[in-house]
Amino acid sequence: MPEAGVQQAKSQRARKAICEAAIDSLVDVGYAETSLNRVATTAGFSKGALQHHFPGKEDLVAATVDELLARTFRPRSERDRSTDVEQELLRAWNRFINTPAYRALMEILGAARTDKALQKRLSSELVAWGRRLDQQTRDHYEAVSGDEEEVVMLLNMTRSFMRGLLTQERYGVSREETARYVRKWVELVAPLLRLKG
Amino acid sequence: MPEAGVQQAKSQRARKAICEAAIDSLVDVGYAETSLNRVATTAGFSKGALQHHFPGKEDLVAATVDELLARTFRPRSERDRSTDVEQELLRAWNRFINTPAYRALMEILGAARTDKALQKRLSSELVAWGRRLDQQTRDHYEAVSGDEEEVVMLLNMTRSFMRGLLTQERYGVSREETARYVRKWVELVAPLLRLKG
DNA sequence: AAAAAAACCTTCCGGATGGCTTTTTTTAGA
């Protein structure tokens, strides 16, 4: 982007602010109540302004998913690195899954289940994201058994489990209990994995 | 209301039919699009009739949850019983989690995350359901380690994992792959469990 | 440096649908 862009920069800032408002709204009131109206208001824009940046609701949602997925790949600082598989998996829960951003993503994915158009719109991006996650796990972990496929499976299973935990926090399971479940899972899975390099 | 029997039965049938329409709608178009209008139409009633049976949407949803939870406890026929832990867990996936009914339930629970009123309305029932599930697992399984607490944890973790699987089917994970994940988990957890009796 | 074009934003309107309430009609038991 060579120089030419005071307005473009402004526009990008606006878009990002709008997406962040959308994320907050998704976390606070869920997908259905996340109306363009609400997003525009909380982002401090008029309805028309939002429409200018995102012609339709689907466009806003897609951009928000972009933003959310980008966040999952934020580089970790060096001292965040642990040498321990268990630590690393617990970190995945605390820093990756059990977060507002992931909840927002779940709201959108939940809506996409029955919104075919949205599903189609998001599909390729989500698939690419999945592949990237798989590659990331291959880079960081190796299986004690030596089977590379197993590594990917175990990590995906871990993510599935954690997603599932996220959905049960509503009915009578305390935070501590949830944490115990996470530890137990890690305890079961960690012995099968090693950190690379 | 003297003799009150014939009409009550009819009323109950109507309520059940409406709940079933609601379940279908939840599966087909999700919670947000499951309007009273839609449910009334697909159930073959007028809007007013539905209104008569369920004064508000929350009442309909609560009744639908009743219906859904009741279904999870349908008695199994004798020949459905397997003597094998792995078989039993796979059955839990196929007959319990990976079903339209469970998806409908997930839709409602997803909506309840941000709908405080609904959440309050459903809370006690869901907690009781959880306890009943725990008791059921205590009755059917025992831990190789002998720790009863561990049995409950492992089964709840299994359910969490399966719930998580349910939510990932949208982005690039095939049915076969999902099935492989289930088998892999069962393989990991089954050695820790025994069937009782 | 002035004019034209594009981007940005605001304010308003329209069709549609949401849940809910009220009123009227139908049904069925006593």
Added chain:
DNA sequence: TCTAAAAAAAGCCATCCGGAAGGTTTTTTT
């Protein structure tokens, strides 16, 4: 026949998403 529940119909109010019209600011062109 009479009465009360059940069902249907009609209307109400709010909100949703999309879009049009108009004005201002920035960028590009001349």
